[in-house]
Amino acid sequence: MINYLLICRSLTYAQRVAKALENSGISAVVMRTPYEISSQGCGYSVKISEKRFSQAIVVLKTAGLSPLKVYTLYSDGHVMEAKGK
Amino acid sequence: MIYLDNAATTFVKPDSVRRAVMHAMNSYSSPGRGGYKYAMDAAEMTFRCRERAAKLFGVDEPEKIIFTFNATHALNMAINSLVSPGDRVVISGYEHNSVVRPLYRLGAKLSIASAGVFDADGMVSAFSEHITENTKAVICNHVSNVFGFILPVERIADICRQRGVPFILDASQSAGAVKINAKALNADFIAMPGHKGLYGPQGTGLLICKDGGEPIMQGGTGSNSLSYDMPGFLPDRLEAGTHNIPGIAGLLAGMEFVSGRSEERILHHERALISLLGNELKRIPKIKSFYSEERDLQAGVLSFTAEGVPGELVGEKLNQMGIAVRTGLHCSPLAHSTGGTIETGTVRVSVSYFNTTNDIYALVRGLKRIVKQ
Numbered sequence: 001m002i003n004y005l006l007i008c009r010s011l012t013y014a015q016r017v018a019k020a021l022e023n024s025g026i027s028a029v030v031m032r033t034p035y036e037i038s039s040q041g042c043g044y045s046v047k048i049s050e051k052r053f054s055q056a057i058v059v060l061k062t063a064g065l066s067p068l069k070v071y072t073l074y075s076d077g078h079v080m081e082a083k084g085k
Numbered sequence: 086m087i088y089l090d091n092a093a094t095t096f097v098k099p100d101s102v103r104r105a106v107m108h109a110m111n112s113y114s115s116p117g118r119g120g121y122k123y124a125m126d127a128a129e130m131t132f133r134c135r136e137r138a139a140k141l142f143g144v145d146e147p148e149k150i151i152f153t154f155n156a157t158h159a160l161n162m163a164i165n166s167l168v169s170p171g172d173r174v175v176i177s178g179y180e181h182n183s184v185v186r187p188l189y190r191l192g193a194k195l196s197i198a199s200a201g202v203f204d205a206d207g208m209v210s211a212f213s214e215h216i217t218e219n220t221k222a223v224i225c226n227h228v229s230n231v232f233g234f235i236l237p238v239e240r241i242a243d244i245c246r247q248r249g250v251p252f253i254l255d256a257s258q259s260a261g262a263v264k265i266n267a268k269a270l271n272a273d274f275i276a277m278p279g280h281k282g283l284y285g286p287q288g289t290g291l292l293i294c295k296d297g298g299e300p301i302m303q304g305g306t307g308s309n310s311l312s313y314d315m316p317g318f319l320p321d322r323l324e325a326g327t328h329n330i331p332g333i334a335g336l337l338a339g340m341e342f343v344s345g346r347s348e349e350r351i352l353h354h355e356r357a358l359i360s361l362l363g364n365e366l367k368r369i370p371k372i373k374s375f376y377s378e379e380r381d382l383q384a385g386v387l388s389f390t391a392e393g394v395p396g397e398l399v400g401e402k403l404n405q406m407g408i409a410v411r412t413g414l415h416c417s418p419l420a421h422s423t424g425g426t427i428e429t430g431t432v433r434v435s436v437s438y439f440n441t442t443n444d445i446y447a448l449v450r451g452l453k454r455i456v457k458q
Contacts, residue, residue, distance in 0.1 A: 010308045010321050011117045012148050015132040030128070032120035041310030044117075 001075050002050040004082065006060075006067035007033055007043065013065075014044040020063040026052045037071055037079050047073065087408045087444045092230050092258055092386050092415075092435030094280045094287055101338040102284055109334035115327050117307030127330055134337040135320070138291055141340055142275065143266035148319045151292040152328055156257040157183040159276030159292035162323060163253045164224070166299040167273065168193050172221035175212065175250075177236060178423035179229040182416045184255060188224075196220070202229075202424050203377040205237040212241045222251045222273075227265070228258035231420040231433060232375045233359065233386030235263060242270045257281065260291075261343045262352040262384055267293050274298070282351075282437075283343060285336030288329045298323050351438050355385030358436045358445055362387055365449045371456050375424065375431075388424075388431035391456055396432045399455055403432075406451045410434050 008014035014030045021028035026048060033043040046067070048056050060066060070082040088096045109130070114121075116128035135147035144150060153159040160183045168174055170192040176184060178199030188195060198215045200207025216223060223245050227238050238254055245252040251273040256265055261282025267275055272295065279289030292298070300315050304325030309316040316322050343351065363376030366389055374389035391399050400412035413430040414421050421427040434448065 009318055010148075010306075010316065011128055012132065012135065012320055013318075015128065016147065019132075030125065040308065040312070042307055043309075 003047050003073045004050060004053050004056075005031075005033070005037075005045040005047055005071040005073050005079065006056075007037070007045050007069040007071065008067055009040075009043070011044045014046050017046045017060060017065050017067065020065055021046070021048065021052075021056055021059055024055070024059045026056050026059065028056075034079055037069075037081070045071075087440075087447055089434045089436060089440065089444065089448060090409050090411045091281065091437040091440075092433065093411055094278075095282070095284050095437045095439075096409075097437065097439040098284050098286070098335075099339065099342040101342060102286065102335045105338035106286055106331045106335040109331040113330050113334070115330065130337065131328065131330070131333055134333050134340070137337055137340045137344070138293075141344060142260075142293055143268045144293055145268070149294045151294060151298070151320050151323045152333060153276075153290035153292050154288055154329065155280070155290040156255065156276050156278040157290075159274075159278075159290045160184055160253070160255060161187050162292055162298055162301050163274035163276055164188060164191070164222075165301050166297075167222040167251050167253065169221070173217075173219045175215045175220050175223045176419075177208065177212075177225045179226045179231070179234060179236065179417070179420040180224065181226065181230055181255065181257065181420070182418070183257075184224050184226070185419055193221075197419070199423050202232045202234050202375050203379070203382045205235075205382060209237050209240045209244070213244055216244060216248055216250055218248075220248075220250050222253060224253040224255065226255045226257075228263060228384045228386065229417070229420055230258050230386065230435075231388055231415050231417050231426075231431065232424055233258075233383045233388075233435075234375075234377075235259070235382055235384050239270065242272060246271050258384060258386060261340075262348055262355060264348050267295070271295070279332065279336040279339065283336060284339035284438075286332045289332040289336045291336075292323065294319060294323070300325060302326065346438065352384065354438055355436050355440075356380050356383070358440055358442065359383060359385055359387050359434075361442060362434060362445050362448070365445070366452070369449070369453055369456055372452065385437065386433065386435045388426070388433045390426065390429055390431055391452070394455060396430045399432045399452070402455045403448070403451050406447075406454075408448055408451055410448075
């Protein structure tokens, strides 16, 4: 199963992102950003499912929220930057 | 004990606040650190507290709600963000030492906009006169902690907006009772304690920021850890170190209590008690009280002096009767200078939602005995 990680600048920002998504019916989980992809040292991300990703981007754009980066999270724990997302 | 020192801190707290603090002690670690349940639950509660505050005070983004340890901490951050040494700052004649002392330490040039107690139009004129093109910031008390005078901050904020001068509001005695809308005021900063009108525990406060701010503490934020600078974004920039999580949990419960009753209802209750007290004090010889018949000019605080009886003695005798008030200068020598009570100080009575008319009558009976003696 593939999920997406929306990398956020801070915990509070991640919470806002998650809240905006949850209010639109998209399940969103705030979690610590895996260290290997955190360019800032420590941070928080929002995990969403692959199938809700496109909708999530629209919701966030409408809410004026934008993650720093987007990563694909594979079921084996491997992460890869989702270029162009 | 009949507690009438709510301007210092609200001593009687809602049961929900006590329960929230205990729950936090048993359930939460620190947010923004780990990714496990105790930390994430703490994070979720903290976010809800920011959202609650944002809703209560008309703020669009919860990140602009900064947790502080009290209003003094919040005011120091606000002042440090706007004022540099030697800057010209306009303040009201009713400011607390939590405003005056940081400005004095900075070496700011103070211009004091003053008018008599309860003279709202006079205050507006004074501010209008004192705010010039050289003014770096304006700082104004919403409600005087000595006299309960509700200053016309909306009109003062308007002058600041028209003249492009940053405005700091000290909402220490108003938050939770007198309605505040941050967006309408356009204040650059609004500082308040969590432990007075918001009924939270001591050790809590809020700073509402219009844009950014400058930290007075640097440390860990759980974000941007690779950088030796504090993060450039709110709230992290202004929140270094571990939060007072049980305090924030209690503050959330306190704000829910206030929202559940409405500030209007709370203020109406407090004003009714002050009105009763003011009218009763008029009938006691030798008592001079600072009381306004106009309810829009006075919140839940009233000061008085007793001719021939030092304020400290009045306070001591009331204490012996089981009545708690505060005497002296109330950390506001400037307000006392403006009100003409710097030589004697005053006895201050400050009520909360939990005080009753019986408390006021007990105080009045006590004062009659003291004055007679």
